[in-house]
Amino acid sequence: MLAYLSMMAPRLVELRRVLKPTGSIYLHCDPTASHYLKMLMDAVFGPSCFLNEIAWKRTSAHSSAKRFGPVHDVLLFYGRSGAYTWRAQYQPHDPKYIRSHYGRLDAAGRPHTLSDLTAAGVRKGSSGLPWRGFDPAKKGNHWKFTIENLEQLDRAGRIYWPSGTAWPRYIRYLDEVKGVPLQDVWTDLPPVNAKAAERLGYPTQKPEALLERIIQASSAPGDVVLDPFCGCGTAVVVAQNMGRQWIGIDITSLATTVIGNRLANTFHGKAVYRTIGLPTTVEDAATLAQENPYDFQWWALGLVGARPVDEKRGADRGVDGRLFFHERIGEETRQVVFSVKAGQLKAPFVRDLRGVVDREEAQIGVLISMDEPTREMRKEAATGGFYDSHWDRHSRIQLLTVGDLLDGKKIDMPPLEHVNVTYKRAPKAQGKKAEQIGPLPTAHAEPGE
Numbered sequence: 001m002l003a004y005l006s007m008m009a010p011r012l013v014e015l016r017r018v019l020k021p022t023g024s025i026y027l028h029c030d031p032t033a034s035h036y037l038k039m040l041m042d043a044v045f046g047p048s049c050f051l052n053e054i055a056w057k058r059t060s061a062h063s064s065a066k067r068f069g070p071v072h073d074v075l076l077f078y079g080r081s082g083a084y085t086w087r088a089q090y091q092p093h094d095p096k097y098i099r100s101h102y103g104r105l106d107a108a109g110r111p112h113t114l115s116d117l118t119a120a121g122v123r124k125g126s127s128g129l130p131w132r133g134f135d136p137a138k139k140g141n142h143w144k145f146t147i148e149n150l151e152q153l154d155r156a157g158r159i160y161w162p163s164g165t166a167w168p169r170y171i172r173y174l175d176e177v178k179g180v181p182l183q184d185v186w187t188d189l190p191p192v193n194a195k196a197a198e199r200l201g202y203p204t205q206k207p208e209a210l211l212e213r214i215i216q217a218s219s220a221p222g223d224v225v226l227d228p229f230c231g232c233g234t235a236v237v238v239a240q241n242m243g244r245q246w247i248g249i250d251i252t253s254l255a256t257t258v259i260g261n262r263l264a265n266t267f268h269g270k271a272v273y274r275t276i277g278l279p280t281t282v283e284d285a286a287t288l289a290q291e292n293p294y295d296f297q298w299w300a301l302g303l304v305g306a307r308p309v310d311e312k313r314g315a316d317r318g319v320d321g322r323l324f325f326h327e328r329i330g331e332e333t334r335q336v337v338f339s340v341k342a343g344q345l346k347a348p349f350v351r352d353l354r355g356v357v358d359r360e361e362a363q364i365g366v367l368i369s370m371d372e373p374t375r376e377m378r379k380e381a382a383t384g385g386f387y388d389s390h391w392d393r394h395s396r397i398q399l400l401t402v403g404d405l406l407d408g409k410k411i412d413m414p415p416l417e418h419v420n421v422t423y424k425r426a427p428k429a430q431g432k433k434a435e436q437i438g439p440l441p442t443a444h445a446e447p448g449e
Contacts, residue, residue: 005036012044015228019080024051024218027076028206034074045078052077056210057187075214089217090179091188102174114160114169119144134167144170182213189213205231211238219244233259240271253278253288253295257302264305278302282370285402289342289370297321297340300368303405306338318356327390327414336364336413345371350380354397363387364413366398373399389414 015025025045029037034053042050054075062069102111122128123142131150136142143150153159153170160169189209211234215225221243227235230248236259239246250256256278263271278299279285289296297320298308306321321338337360339353349367357365364387367373373381377399384397391414398412 001033001036004033005040008037009040009044011228012040015226016044016080018226021081021083022085023080024084025078025080026054026214026218027078028073029076030073031070034076038076041076041078045080049078049080050076051079051084052184055185056189057185058191060190085218085220085223087217087220089182089213091182092179093177098174106171111174112171113174115172117144117150117159117168117170118142132168182217186210186213206234208234208238211235212242215239215242215244230259231255233262237262237266240267252298253302254298254308257298258307260302261305261307280406282403282406285406286370293342296342300340300402300405301338303402304338304366304368304400304411306336318352319360323411325414334363335360336366336411337362339365339367341367341369343370345369345373345377347374347376347380350377350384350397350399354380354384357384357396363389364394364396364398364411366400366411368400368402368405370402372401391415 012027019025027037027041038050038053052075054077055072056075057071058073059071062071064070098111101113104112104114106112118136118139118141120140121142122137122140126146126148127143128137129143129147130136131143131147145153150159158171160171162169189207192205192207215235215238219225222245224245224247225235225239226247226249228249230236230250232255233248236246236248240263248259250259256275260275263273279288285296285299288299301308301321304321304323306323308321309319318339319337320340323336323338324333325335326333337353337356339349339356341349350373353365353367356362365384367377367381381395381397381399384395387394387396394412394414400409400411
């Protein structure tokens with residue numbers, strides 16, 4: 001815990017520095033750390049900037065021996081200053097409440113209810129004067145509207161006059177009611193479960209609805225949203241979809257790969273952004289391969305839009321990545337399997353890949369390498385045969401270098417613009433720093449970015 005708090009403290013200082021006066025910050029944590037983090041947040045932002053401790057019910061039930069089931073996480077909500085952006089959010093009324101309170105119908109069939117025209121407390125202005133023989137001051141109240149506005153409401157047919165001496169009432173229509181103001185306990189946002197359409201399998205993936213609510217409440221279209229621990233990119237995808245600019249930062253090439261694939265799959269190339277911190281040249285790639293072979297592997301797979309395998313390091317059974325696709329909608333899932341090699345190449349690597357393709361019943365196998373394949377490797381690949389798709393005949397075993405991919409060379413497979421690509425589960429994140437910046441208003445993604 002101390003190590004975690006020591007890591008968070010300087011980051012919170014920097015996040016406060018970059019926030020505009022109109023900005024705010026939401027820190028997501030669980031109850032084991034929330035009280036420690038609140039002390040840090042108070043120290044960095046000041047207790048007066050604390051706005052809410054939001055309890056988010058992240059799961060429906062949790063069996064736990066000898067204690068109540070832990071089903072909620074915490075969102076610590078702070079404003080950068082008193083000028084923070086705030087756009088009130090509402091929840092729909094409960095159907096039972098609507099049935100019990102909005103049972104009246106006007107001549108046009110619009111459901112409505114009758115509410116008080118007065119509020120507690122005496123006022124000296126127009127709202128405290130008598131109107132139509134009714135004096136709110138006599139019972140210690142005042143009108144909720146000025147006398148002028150009361151007259152306008154009456155002409156518009158928005159005031160109900162009971163028979164006798166009963167006080168007039170305000171006609172409130174159901175279709176004009178925004179709902180119930182959102183409180184600090186959120187139980188209506190289900191987690192990303194195993195059957196959720198947006199599920200990527202990323203261990204800390206949050207539901208898009210959670211980020212939509214936060215971004216909607218604390219920003220306006222065109223504002224900049226920063227997620228400094230962006231993981232699989234839910235915040236940046238939601239920000240892009242809601243017309244915000246965004247910056248996402250993560251410490252792994254894997255996260256950047258997942259986010260890039262997610263942006264491509266969600267926005268079909270219309271999300272314009274720039275990637276900083278990943279190799280753009282063969283020399284950069286060689287440095288990454290030397291410093292962190294696993295991060296190099298994840299980065300290389302990202303160049304072809306493949307996802308890394310789910311297995312732990314050293315247990316991939318010859319498969320470093322997969323790309324699933326359907327030639328036509330409704331047909332069976334097909335796949336390309338990948339092997340990534342950063343070191344010296346040998347002909348048995350190709351024979352091993354052929355075996356993996358057969359074992360996995362894959363249509364194509366691709367070996368991605370730093371160095372140029374040897375003549376023996378190319379001969380071995382040529383004996384691998386072909387895969388015949390609806391579109392063309394494709395080599396079953398293909399050899400590509402990092403230089404090929406950076407130069408724009410593609411896998412020989414059915415054209416992606418005509419097939420349904422499936423980005424299935426993404427594995428746990430580990431590795432090297434990468435940063436996403438976007439969208440940029442005039443720039444366009446270029447090879448290697």
